Amino acid sequence: MAEVQHTAGRAFDAALIDLDGTLLDTIPDLAFAANAMRVDLGEAPLREDVLATFVGKGIENLVRRTLAANLDGGEVDEDLMQRGLASFRHHYHLVNGDKAQVYDGVLDGLKALRDQGIALAVVTNKPTEFTEPLLARTGLAGFFQVVVCGDTCAKKKPDPMPLLHACERLGVTPGRSLAIGDSINDAVAARAAGCRVLAVPYGYNEGRDVRTLDVDGIVASLLDAARWAADPSAVPAS
Ligand SMILES: O=C(O)COP(=O)(O)O
Numbered sequence: 585m586a587e588v589q590h591t592a593g594r595a596f597d598a599a600l601i602d603l604d605g606t607l608l609d610t611i612p613d614l615a616f617a618a619n620a621m622r623v624d625l626g627e628a629p630l631r632e633d634v635l636a637t638f639v640g641k642g643i644e645n646l647v648r649r650t651l652a653a654n655l656d657g658g659e660v661d662e663d664l665m666q667r668g669l670a671s672f673r674h675h676y677h678l679v680n681g682d683k684a685q686v687y688d689g690v691l692d693g694l695k696a697l698r699d700q701g702i703a704l705a706v707v708t709n710k711p712t713e714f715t716e717p718l719l720a721r722t723g724l725a726g727f728f729q730v731v732v733c734g735d736t737c738a739k740k741k742p743d744p745m746p747l748l749h750a751c752e753r754l755g756v757t758p759g760r761s762l763a764i765g766d767s768i769n770d771a772v773a774a775r776a777a778g779c780r781v782l783a784v785p786y787g788y789n790e791g792r793d794v795r796t797l798d799v800d801g802i803v804a805s806l807l808d809a810a811r812w813a814a815d816p817s818a819v820p821a822s
């Protein structure tokens with residue numbers, strides 16, 4: 585790809601930002617609901633750090649992986665899946681946002697992107713029923729013109745469809761959009777959509793090091809992502 589051009593004004597019209605592991609640390613609430621589901625179904629709870637590696641490909645995958653107790657998801661009986669999903673949804677609705685934390689640098693980063701005239705969208709694999717109340721509860725909702733959730737489009741990340749949908753809704757081109765995420769799902773989706781992409785290292789990349797991702801840079805925070813958007817040479821993006 586060609587170099588990002590920053591000399592002739594703004595390089596990006598939009599930032600398409602992931603939710604879980606990028607804007608918010610949602611693991612305590614997700615893990616609570618996942619383990620409450622296991623207990624409901626007569627299984628022992630799993631460790632939170634293990635459950636964290638199951639997050640990224642949406643709720644169905646989290647439930648499947650949690651029931652199988654492995655990342656692969658293995659063979660999970662359809663009836664068990666349905667009972668698991670109902671239980672997980674029940675418990676997650678009760679705790680969604682209780683312990684969620686906005687990561688350091690997020691508020692300043694969103695403000696800095698906004699001050700550059702960059703339109704902001706959330707593009708998450710989390711379903712709408714959990715995303716909307718969580719954004720409202722954590723005070724982030726007002727920053728975003730568009731919110732694309734795991735059930736908004738026919739396909740989720742790593743498919744490019746949700747990013748392309750966000751671009752269409754914002755009236756911007758993928759080539760002038762910057763995706764920011766924490767996982768392989770964001771990186772693969774962004775590349776397929778033709779967006780630039782930055783990764784943050786503090787989220788949940790399904791248990792793998794973010795340095796393995798095909799991205800334009802790894803930035804320590806959303807604030808550094810905003811600085812990179814303004815001038816890539818000003819930020820030590822590895
Ligand atoms: O719901 C998930 O599995 C992850 O959601 P995210 O796309 O915001 O990281």
Ligand SMILES: [Mg+2]
Nearest residue numbers: 602604605766
């Ligand atoms: Mg994520």
